Amino acid sequence: MALDVVDLRAFYASPLGHVARRFIGRAMLRLWPDCGRQRLLGLGFATPYLSVLGAGAERVLAFMPAAQGVVNWPSEGLSASALVEPTLLPLPTASIDRVVLVHALEETESPDDLLEEVARVLSPGGRVLVVAPNRRGLWARMDATPFGYGRPFSRSQLEALMRGATLAPENWAEALYVPPLRGRLFMRSAPAWERLGSSLSLPFAGVHVIDATKQFYQRAPLRATRRSFAFRPVLLPQATPTPTPRIAPRIAPRAGGPPETGSPG
Template structure:
């Protein structure tokens, strides 16, 4: 069961949610820049992170899962948000240059199916950015936030899923080192200090894992991802 859109709206309107938006959004902008002239899709609940591209990208669209619900976005101007199923998204193939997923993979009914559908929508060499709750971080244990819902992942688990869906990770980072508490010492400007110290002192403990991956057209183009196939002997007959 996904966190519903009303709960997500409430979280991102709170001091803790605004802090998460700022810390994660900065990482994404650092990786992708202004997306000048590109087609960008946000899947899950990605609207807090899409606004910086509204003026520079050629097209920005937000797709929200039907099980989550949808909001009008942006609040001013034409609506750019729509609703759909995660395994049958209402777009033709290879139509987006960039896709960002937030609050998406952790609660997906079929994570591999979701990634394959996102692969279908990306143009060749298109890039997928995923922000996923870190299995080893404390935010995955904070059920009072949307990041504490669903299935968190480790970096190795994400690598396997992405390789299976024919994505090649290009860059990894983490965010949200402050405890998921709405205190003055962990939100607002104080969060910048937590991020800086966390990256240097305990880099593996960030609350979110961010991975920037590129779409590959052939599985063979993924170096180091060869598979072993186990062949079992016939089972002994039973009487």
């Protein structure tokens, strides 16, 4: 079941949502400290982070999936949000410099098609920042937050998906080591949880944050390469058979006369 945009907006307005935005935003800024003069696209529900990453950007767009719904963004000025089909983005090829995926990859029915479409709209050398729930994290096991819905991923699964879409992962980060509980004690101790988890590289972070670059070349699919060397039977032409000469039937000789051959006239 896809998340509704109203529920997502309500989560980020809550204290726990503020914690998630704070620590995920920090991880994003460590990977992308500057997006100046870049064309930036947020896909999914990325608006809580676009205001942090989009400072100084040439253009910022917020695309939200049709199954999720759309809200007006930003709240002031002209709207930069739109309702789209994630695997059929209304953008020309190689028209975007950077893409941010939040609450998108785990919600789509076909992660492969989504990443291929992202790679299509990215310019050569463009970069994508993916935020996805960690399969081993507590946030993916509890449905009290949006990260508990959809499909969580391991690091190896995300790497395989990206490489299949000609996206090369370069930098990795984790965030949300604090348990997804709404008690005041956990809210106050959230910075300590983050420092402890990141310093010890603990495996139960809530989300993966991956920075990948679009490759300049298109790799040949492995299946096509195998098919090109597959054994195929070769049909050689056969020699034309020589027709057998027709032998005239013998006719019994008449009484008192020589034997006759051939057919009667």
